[in-house]
Amino acid sequence: MTDNAEELIHVEYTQPWRYRWSTGKYIGKAYAETKRNKRLMGNRCSKCQEIVWPPEPVCPRCKVPTGEKWVELGDTGTVLQYTYQVMPMWDPHVGRARAHPHPSANIRMDSGCHIMHRLEETDPEKLKKVKRVKAVWKEEGRQGGMDDILYFRAIDG
């Protein structure tokens, strides 16, 4: 009989899970617009007239089909809430821990729709004063989606 019967074993499993995700038609349209035209586009609910974001075939609130009334969200908005990450966290989509130097923010676009994105400003003190912001688009290498915007930059008024 072995002496180390109390030794506790662990079994590692490190294989990443691979996927081929589709944007579908609605988010696909938004991807196409950011990629081609540097435009954020949502669809407006035919009933409540709110913008559904990210675009979907059904308005969550009214529970009816949204239809395909596309509307621009615009590039400017107001920061409602933000936070920044002090410690690096595991990002399963890239498969390692990474820090996010740019603060995460909820932004109310002037079109009335609210979105989640990053802020350019990283200084905690200056961040407190950031209210009005504008999207800074990637000039090159846009592939579609929210990463086509680098971050939101503080603007006056």
Added chain:
Amino acid sequence: MEGWTIEQLEGKDVFVIEGQVAIPNNYSAGIVGSRFLVELRDNCRIMGIRCPKCDRCYVPPKSTCMECFGQLTEFVEVGKSGTLLTFTVDHHTTPVQTASPPNVYGIIKLDGADTGLLHLIGEVDGKAVKSGMRLEAVFNEERRGSILDIKYFRPAEAG
């Protein structure tokens, strides 16, 4: 994003993204499972656990009896040889398999055990494998506390 590819479907405003979810996992074998794996690694012994009430010996061992829900603690060593209950010669290729096909898998009832152990079968042509045949465990030289410390089961010498 890093490690992702985004491709637009031809003629459509639809995109397909190839990406991953990569979260390493580290599973506790627990006291009972660890005991089994440590014995394999250190002593090349195959341990079962016996329910005194149901007189049933489980290999690999488990802490709860499936018949009476009793808590099991009585380890017993079982044989390194056993009888093949069923098998398959597996030809399909998958991203998770450890060796390229064909692989032969079987469920082996070791002498002294009341349950079957799933494992690989080696040193024999797939066509020569038959249910009911006698098999014996072949251990790896280097063992690390894994069910794969048993390299595979091969046809046993006469008897």
Added chain:
Amino acid sequence: MANRVAIVAVAQTRYHPNREDVNEGELAYEAIAQVIGETGLDFSEDGGIGLAITSSDDYWDGRTISNNIVQAAVGAHMSDEGKVCEDGLNAIYSAYTRIVSGRQDLVIVCSHMKESQADKSMVENLTMDPMFLRPFGIDYLTASALQARCYMEKYGITSEQCAKVAVKNRGNARNNPFAQEPLAITVDDVLNSEVMADPIRLLDSKPVSDGACAMILASEERARKLTAKPIWILGVSNCYEAHYLGERDLAACDALSTAAQKAYRMADIKDPVREIQVAEICEEFSYQELLWYAGLGLCGAGEGGRLIDSGVTQMGGSLAVNPSGGMLSGVPNIVGGMSRAAEIVLQLRGEAAARQVEGPRIGLAHGYTGMCGQLQCVMVLGN
């Protein structure tokens, strides 16, 4: 029991090997929109659909909380919602209890899956014990091959008999507009197809498939107003098997027998072969249909081969099994059981078009989840 429960509307998408043109939410909505449209119901708090239960899987979808993506589509915003992480027939079971208990009178259920976006072997390997099963890198096909041989050797079931299931179901699929793989094949075609994991061949296995199924369940009072042809849930149950293949009698399917006996007792069915006219059962591999026959009490242990030989389960037989083409003609994993129930509803309403069985009164739907049918669910439906 106080309340009876009826299925008042069903819809399925056409099953397809790769619906990369839509995401899971859009795919599900194709079916959901139909049942909403057909019944004219809405999700209003006063008299609308009060609960949505979906079945999907985080690993197939590649995201945690996979029901997020269908939440808007099933009307679950600011409403009651549930997700069953099993085959869709279990979602109907769950919805059934909400109505019988009198706590809901209208429930929408939906099952959705895009098998094309993940890898079957990867997901299936992740369901296994990481110490003693996962390291072998096996999937359900390998496990099922072990079960198939065990079953076939014990009872003398032949590869030809298994192949007959594949021929029957893919042939039946030619009458089903939703089917992915309607095929006119012969037993020889099956026996000559590529060996995947001996004794299972390519044509013994179901193809990769994307699709969704949705239905609306209602209390008796609501059902009577919604449709002239309510289909009643007469009995339902499910049951778990043990996980490790070596702990199970692979030539039997005890969990299925237990679930079936409970469902039959609820439905007051004493002789299923005589009392049931049509069955839709989940068979990812052809041998399973023969094995499940016995579990469902449609024949004695080991007599599945004889039953398929007798022709009873063919179209035109006294107990047609899988007139739709079953899973072998291509239905995604998690959607399997719900789509089986949807097909039985169509049969009992007499709306199954070219695949209609003559005048059925009682139908059987079956679904399973997991390795070699680890969680079995059985439902008896009647008109």
Added chain:
Amino acid sequence: MGNRVAIIGIGQTHFKSKRPDVNIPEMINEAVRAALADAEMEIKGIEAVFTGNMETFEGVCHPDHWMAVESGAFGRPGMKVGAAGTTGATVVDEAFHMVAAGVCDTALAIGYQKHDQGNATGALTTCCTPVWGAGFAVGAMQEFAKQALTYMERTGAREEHAAMVRLKADYGACRNPYAHLRLGLSSIDEILQSAYLVWPLRILDFCPQSNGACALILASEHVANRLSNKPVWIADMITVHQTQFRAGIYEDLTGRDPYSQEVAAARLYKRNGITDVRRDIDLAEIYEPSNWQEMTTYEHLYFCEKGEGWKMVEKHMTDIEGEFPVNCSGGVIATNAIGATPTVRIAEAALQIRGDAGERQATRDIKTALATALGSTNWTILTLLRRSL
């Protein structure tokens, strides 16, 4: 509505940060055995078994299948359900409806999580549509941080109040043998010195990652009355979920979308004749992953006026000895095995009604209690428990 349903067995594991001595099924089994012992039952007496966790946290698909024998599900009906952070209450909801429908007389509901097998914060970031939110990698923590900031700005609450919540929780946790973090804190200064994790959340503002399971045995009225001398009745359960992209906004911008907890509470109170919450309910066990959420949750559940949750804390109203005790167990900031957490809330509330909460038993007599469950995307399940119906 339906048959009456009671909780007749309660079992939980000791929650810890590491459990290398058990695999996942063995950990669940501990809670199941504890619940059976509490109810003085054998597994034979259980007719159905429901389990739930956050699947991707452990990296096991269909985990109920692996643990079928250890959970007691083998040979029985049951299923696994998943509903984000609310899962541990969804399993109870599932069992509740099975019994209420008369499909079975007894059912076991098990919530669990073994965080030490994977990376929960990482896994949680995959709840965003991969094609949309990926790359932003904001888990629940950052959303809670944003809520905390907004709360401070709007109500006048300060970091000190969050620290008071921790101090209160620690007092309870130190009296709860099952609790995970038992720090023995003596002043709020110790809390205010802990490091920031996600600004303005400090390490001590947040819940730990615990390993453990909780199991409840539910029974129909006739079985409960036969088997148990202190059944706790489930008077009602309600689920209100909210779509993902409404999440993270402390108050809806349009003013049209209320918080799911508010909606659930209003509906629950209305149909149970509760008009004055602090009079009609004696105690609450709430799901608060951070100190800040305890205060906002008081407001969402109508324990006080909007913007005044922090005042309840300041006045010690929700202490074990207080007039309206909340989280005598130490709550979620002391113990969070996510899939088990809502089950533990119901278990702890039931123990208080039974008078079996030992050192953490509230001073006042508890006849009616509320247990909440919160999902990261603002999903809510509320359970109303009563000593008699």
